[in-house]
Each structure stands twice: as C-alpha cells, then as structure tokens.
Amino acid sequence: MEIYIVRHGETVWNKEGRLQGSTDISLSDAGRELARITGKELENTVIDKIYSSPLSRAYETACLIRGHRNIEIIKDERLKEVCFGYLEGQVMDEMKANPDSHFQNFFEAPDKYVPDEKGEKLEDLCRRTAAFMNEVIIPQASKLQRVMIVGHGAMNKSIMCYVKGHGIDKLWSGGLQKNCNVIIVDYTDGKFTVLEEEKVYY
Secondary structure, three states: EEEEEEOOOOHHHHHHHHHOOOOOEEOOOHHHHHHHHHHHHHOOOOOOOEEOOOOOHHHHHHHHOOOOOEEEEOOOOHHHHOHHHOOOOEEHHHOOOOOOOOOOOOOOOOOHHHOOOOOOOHHHHHHHHHHHHHHHHHOOOOOEEEEEEEOHHHHHHHHHHHOOOOOOHHOOOOOOOOOOEEEEEEEEEEEEEEEEEEEOOO
C-alpha cells in the first residue's frame, strides 16, 4: 500500500507567517489553486480513500484534490494540527525573536518545546497520530492500493516520526512541507519505505 501524506493549501495566515494550529482558517484563493493543480496532476492516480483533518483548510484541500472522482473523504479528529493555545494568530518570526515566548524551541529543538497552559504537547500529538495509523491505516494495508492523508505541517511530521521510528527530537526530519507538498510512503510486509518527501505538482 502507498500512503500519500499531503499538507493543506496556502491560507492567508500562511502568507502572513501567522501560527494557525487548531484555529480553523480557510484556504486563500492561491491555496485553492494549488490544491486544484495537485488534484489535476493526480487525477489518474488510483486513490482508494482520503482521510482528512476536520479543519476546513485541510478538508477543502482534500475535496479539491479529489475533484470529480468518487472517493470517500473521512474526517478524523486525530488529524488536527497541534494546538498552540494562546500563541495562535501570532507572527512566528516575532515569537522566534522573543526569548520568553513559549514558541522557542518548536522548530530548532522540538523535544524541548514546552507549550503554554492551553497548548498541546508534541508527545500528545505523536500519540494521537500513531493511534490513527495503528487503528485506521495499518489494518487496511492488505486491502487498499493507495490512501491519502490530508493534514498539517506539524501533524504530518508526527506521522513521519511514526513512519521513520524517530523521536520528537527529529520531528522536522526532511523539513517542513510546503503547501500541497506530497510525501509518498510505501508500506509492504510491515515495513515503511519513504519514496518521496518533497513532491509538488505545481
């Protein structure tokens, strides 16, 4: 089975460099276009099921990639982006420059990242996405040719921690996905093989 792991299209907050997290921000027109192009390029690729974060930027991306095809899109709460609590909506570069910000270490040393009291620990993010993989994806490996997961920057990377067997210290291995970037993973005989980490169709 192949697994296509897709980051949502661009949003206005992406363009402004704002932290989104669990805040439900819609795609921008440019983000919709990226998703449409990606869908057009993948229209002859067999996809049995699409799993999506319930946040609108991911779900709309999934719908636009699916296009006219009759493919079921299943929302799963475990695919939501990590919650940043009070930091959501703030400009990332400003937080990186502030040594007192809870955002310190998120990218450079994720194993040392400490969220604010309303935020979610990366350990909890990895735990819920691993549960999704174990309970939803892996049991279908012998039945499906290809599935797609449409989600978010940190959430998708937590899935890749599961795939690669990495700890949180290597959360950003392979780099942050671009909008509508597709990671392609093969799962055969109980083993994951990363085929592509930086595939874009636009």
